[in-house]
Amino acid sequence: MSSVEFISKNLSWLPKGVSRVIEKNMQKIPAVKKLVAQEQAGITDGMEHSFKPYHDKFERHSALPATGIDRTKILADIEEMHQLESARWKDGYVSGGIYHGDQGHIDFLNRVYALQSQSNPIHSDLFPSSTKFDAEIVSMTANMLGKGKTSESANVCGTVTSGGTESILCAMKTYRDQAREERGITAPEMLLPVTAHVAFEKAALYFGIKIVHIPMADDFRADVKAAERAITRNTIVIVGSAPNFPHGIIDPIKELSDLALKHGLGFHTDCCLGGFVLPFAEKLGYPVPPFDFRLPGVTSISADTHKYGYAAKGTSVVLYRNEALRHYQYYTATEWPGGLYMSPSLTGSRPGALSAACWAAMLSMGEEGYMRATKAILETAAIIRKGVETIPELKVIGNPLWIIAFRSDSLNVYEVLDRMTKKHWNLNGLHKPACVHFALTLRQTQPGVAERFINDLCESVEEVKKNPGSTDGNAPVYGLAANLPFRGMVTDILKKTLDVFYRV
Ligand SMILES: *Cc1c(COP(=O)(O)O)cnc(C)c1O
Numbered sequence: 001m002s003s004v005e006f007i008s009k010n011l012s013w014l015p016k017g018v019s020r021v022i023e024k025n026m027q028k029i030p031a032v033k034k035l036v037a038q039e040q041a042g043i044t045d046g047m048e049h050s051f052k053p054y055h056d057k058f059e060r061h062s063a064l065p066a067t068g069i070d071r072t073k074i075l076a077d078i079e080e081m082h083q084l085e086s087a088r089w090k091d092g093y094v095s096g097g098i099y100h101g102d103q104g105h106i107d108f109l110n111r112v113y114a115l116q117s118q119s120n121p122i123h124s125d126l127f128p129s130s131t132k133f134d135a136e137i138v139s140m141t142a143n144m145l146g147k148g149k150t151s152e153s154a155n156v157c158g159t160v161t162s163g164g165t166e167s168i169l170c171a172m173k174t175y176r177d178q179a180r181e182e183r184g185i186t187a188p189e190m191l192l193p194v195t196a197h198v199a200f201e202k203a204a205l206y207f208g209i210k211i212v213h214i215p216m217a218d219d220f221r222a223d224v225k226a227a228e229r230a231i232t233r234n235t236i237v238i239v240g241s242a243p244n245f246p247h248g249i250i251d252p253i254k255e256l257s258d259l260a261l262k263h264g265l266g267f268h269t270d271c272c273l274g275g276f277v278l279p280f281a282e283k284l285g286y287p288v289p290p291f292d293f294r295l296p297g298v299t300s301i302s303a304d305t306h307k308y309g310y311a312a313k314g315t316s317v318v319l320y321r322n323e324a325l326r327h328y329q330y331y332t333a334t335e336w337p338g339g340l341y342m343s344p345s346l347t348g349s350r351p352g353a354l355s356a357a358c359w360a361a362m363l364s365m366g367e368e369g370y371m372r373a374t375k376a377i378l379e380t381a382a383i384i385r386k387g388v389e390t391i392p393e394l395k396v397i398g399n400p401l402w403i404i405a406f407r408s409d410s411l412n413v414y415e416v417l418d419r420m421t422k423k424h425w426n427l428n429g430l431h432k433p434a435c436v437h438f439a440l441t442l443r444q445t446q447p448g449v450a451e452r453f454i455n456d457l458c459e460s461v462e463e464v465k466k467n468p469g470s471t472d473g474n475a476p477v478y479g480l481a482a483n484l485p486f487r488g489m490v491t492d493i494l495k496k497t498l499d500v501f502y503r504v
Pocket of ligand 1: 163164165166197199241243244245270271272273304316
């Protein structure tokens with residue numbers, strides 16, 4: 001047993017504060033430091049094998065080739081990688097990841113990208129098409145999410161960003177700057193449900209905002225009473241998800257946003273996953289609680305076009321209730337020798353081609369296309385949820401629509417995950433509580449996928465019941481990472497994993 005395993009197995013009961021002090025002092029002992037470093041190196045070297053499968057298949061380039069390589073050869077290599085990789089997701093074995101995936105749709109987006117690959121919205125004089133695409137993407141999304149439905153939602157506006165994370169970073173920066181300007185707040189705090197996306201934690205770190213966590217209530221939704229108790233004079237924004245990433249559950253957005261309204265705070269609905277599903281689910285008659293700008297307290301929303309909007313990867317939308325709020329997101333410079341400068345979001349140059357492909361995806365889908373896609377996904381999800389519920393060892397978390405998370409009181413759910421991985425499935429392992437989730441996309445609406453999933457899940461559960469504790473797979477690593485009281489060690493391993501990605 002390594003020392004990391006020993007600590008994880010025997011010291012996981014240590015209170016957080018105590019383990020932080022022990023860990024800090026341990027690192028001061030050179031011998032301990034060396035041992036830990038050695039073990040971590042062992043762990044990351046082991047990773048190299050799984051993260052770098054092309055080491056022996058394709059030539060490696062650590063420096064520029066002396067002369068250019070023939071384009072046909074480069075294309076052939078990329079083509080081969082594409083073939084190897086698409087086999088994983090085409091048949092619906094992957095949770096999330098690929099949201100549309102039909103070849104005709106992909107070919108169409110690629111053609112649009114090819115036509116626009118040189119465009120850049122920062123040169124709006126050269127590429128007025130880019131500003132047209134961006135403006136219309138934002139307007140179409142705003143109209144889906146409640147713009148103009150009430151007298152207070154007539155001026156909803158926003159910007160296009162590179163993804164959900166940037167949308168969230170932009171919104172949190174906006175609230176920080178608004179609070180500093182309008183309320184003189186210099187030590188801002190955000191109220192964040194523990195189930196909210198980690199991009200909010202990133203935003204807090206980048207922009208110097210203190211996070212006050214809101215726990216889950218018994219129904220796994222954010223606890224409104226706890227939120228109310230956590231409000232201070234420095235609170236700038238409350239966050240809710242519709243739905244959240246871990247369990248696919250929609251927070252009590254109405255209650256939380258009413259609270260924000262009552263206290264004069266911002267409220268952000270994270271609709272990165274739900275923005276292009278919930279409006280259509282509601283029209284189809286599914287029980288969708290209010291979550292968008294029809295609620296008077298909601299002041300901003302993030303919605304990912306590159307997820308269920310079926311655009312190519314690299315676009316998202318952040319919306320604000322009015323232009324005054326959006327102005328806090330903008331960056332402008334009037335004194336730079338490079339000239340007058342303005343940019344709406346975090347990036348400078350941006351790929352206009354991705355805006356074009358996003359715009360084209362939205363136009364080609366239309367409301368009818370999104371309704372059809374949503375219906376197919378929700379019907380498949382109902383089959384899968386029912387299937388999971390028939391397995392006595394598993395428990396569905398909360399009351400989800402199309403992201404189904406399950407846990408187990410009698411089995412190690414990570415061992416079930418390992419068995420599913422052996423049967424080609426690519427599901428997400430989550431912790432706090434330990435569970436596995438399956439985010440359904442159009443890939444799983446293909447005939448037979450839901451039935452195959454349930455069959456394999458039943459088999460996997462039986463296998464784990466017959467042979468619990470088998471260690472060939474990732475289950476021990478999940479257990480280790482979840483129970484290691486020294487979180488600094490886990491952090492180090494994550495950082496070294498990223499280093500492995502950048503090894504040639
Ligand atoms: C995916 C996701 C995000 C972040 O999006 P990226 O596009 O990966 O940056 C934020 N919130 C939720 C609920 C998500 O599912």
